[in-house]
Amino acid sequence: MPMPLQFATDPDTALPLHVVASDDLEDWAASQNGTVGTWVKAAGFRAGLGEVLLVPDGNGAPVLAVAGYGTADQRARTRFALAGAAASLPEGSYRLVGGPDGATLDEECLGWLLAGYAFDRYRAQSGAKARLVAPEGVDASRLEAIAAGEALTRDLINTPASDMGPDQLEDAAAGLAAEFGARFEVTSGEDLLKKNFPMIHAVGRASARAPRLLDLAWGDAGPMLTLVGKGVCFDTGGLNIKPAVSMGLMKKDMGGAAAVLGLARMIMALELPLRLRVLVPAVENSIAGDAFRPQDILTARNGLTVEINNTDAEGRLVLADALAYAAETPSDLTVSMATLTGAARVAVGPDIAPFYVDDDAAAAAIAGAAARVADPVWRMPFHAPYETMIEPGVADLDNAPKGGFAGSITAALFLRRFAGAAPRYTHFDIYGWQPAAAPARPKGGVGQGTRALLDALPELLDL
Known part of the structure; x- marks a missing residue:
């Protein structure tokens, strides 16, 4: 089993870990005793990122460790810069000496925790x-809760469809x-039709594993937050079947x-003072x-008709029923998250989560929170002139407009038709996958936008 993503609890025996930037190495070495500097x-240590x-004592036992923090330019181009050092140090407990402070310290400590994920x-x-001893001023329990939530996200995405239907x-x-x-309720199989979730049923009915709507509710007081997540456990594309190159990563859909x-x-875990509802069409x-x-x-559930012009644009269909259901209960903030369009990846690449x-x-x-917690997002427009692109004429809506332009925007506009009058309805078109290993982010499933949302909730909901 992997080590828990938690801070060390033995500060008295933890090895001092000096965090030294490249530009500061000479001065730092001069400030140490002659043996350390020598x-x-x-x-040949250069304090590279x-x-x-x-550094050993006369008997060869380590008395301190040094972690290179590189240059300011290198750090600006690397999230969780200190996590690279965590991966290189031998097993044991360490306490930071020097290095970052404030929000950057929180980021680096979270990165250290996430470096323990496998x-x-x-x-x-x-x-x-x-393992790192939580530095003074760092909210250790909060960062541990965030790391545990991120680990859950990664585990779910990384599990193949054979074991994650x-x-x-x-x-x-x-x-x-x-x-x-x-509280937890499930509506599945033919009951989806009886309870008026026709598009969730239509998308999932061809599978040997019955489609279902998962409904989790928590909290009895405070503002209402509704989260809706696309749960397409595998996407062949349906009758508009995907080519092999496009189907290979569909366990992450x-x-x-x-x-x-x-x-x-x-x-x-953080016991935020709000009422939470989570809807997942699976x-x-x-x-x-x-x-x-x-x-x-x-x-759809809300009565809108949808012409199917591509069965591979199924995620917006299941989300539509879930959003329409969510809209039947007043919510202060409704957020949908989905690995929805390749157009989003073309626009901003795999590392940035566009949101509407x-x-x-x-x-x-949301943008301010994203910058604080190193969870990059980018606002995209609900561009009203494109509404006509999702109106086919024969039905109220088209699930896959022809032409190939503005695919992420038209998908977001489609979803907004079902969110009702939800104040501040927000949609994230995420990738959910780290294509190459990076500090604190091994290749594989990854959370996007969630830490930014968590940090923004006090402002969004007046908590």
Whole structure:
């Protein structure tokens, strides 16, 4: 099992870890005793980003460690810069001496925790084994709660569809509800039709694993926050089947569900003073004799008709029913998160989560929080002139407008039609995947936008 993503609790025996920037190395070495300075020079240590050095006493036992912090330019281009050192240090406990402070210190400490993450379900492996003593002024329990929520998101995304179908996603959500005393309900199979979730049913009915809507509720007082996450556990594309190159990563198409469940875990662990509701339409978009077809017209929960022009644009369909259901209960903030469009990746790449919201103050709050916690997002427009692109004429809406332009925007506009009058409805079009290993972020599933939202909630909801 991987080590828990927690801080060390033995400050008296932890090895001092000096964090030294490249530009400060000479002055730092001069401030140490002659033996330390000589050792650093002899070792050729340059304090490069992620570079580490253990300094021994006369018997060879380490008396301190040094972590290179690179240059300001290098740090500006690297999130969780200190996490590289965590991965390079030997197992043990360390306490920081010098280095960053304020919000940057929080970021680096969280990065250190996340460097300990490893997905070991199918192969024995571990993350960084060096554990950090929480520095003075750092809210250790908060960072541990955030790390645990992020680990949940990563685990859910990393698990292949063979072991993470709608039923297992239900189990994960039910387990989370049980852990924090939340209420939990499931509507599945033919009951989706009886209870008026026709598009969730249509998308998932061809799978051997029944589609379902997961409904988690927590908290009895405070403002209402509703999170809706796309839970397409695998997406073949349906009858508009994906080519192999596009289908290879579709185990991550439930990344929106994984993200909102991870965020929900953070919120409940931190006992934020709000009422939380999480809705996850969990389906598998498969091919069978009863699969929904191109040119079918579906009627959504709120009565809008939708012409199906591509069965591979299924995520917005299941989200539409869930959003319409959410809109039936007043909420102070409704957020949808989904691995929805390739257009978003073309626009901003895999590392940035585009988000949509009409309210400028809400947008500023989310963007400001994202900068503080190193969780990059970028505001995109609900561009009203593009509304005509999702209106096919034969039905109220088109799930896949032709032409290929503004794909992320038209998908967001489609979803907004179902969010009702929810104040500050916000949609995140995330990627949910780290394509190459980086400090604190191994290749694989990753949360996006969740830490920014968590940090922005006090401003968004007046907490």
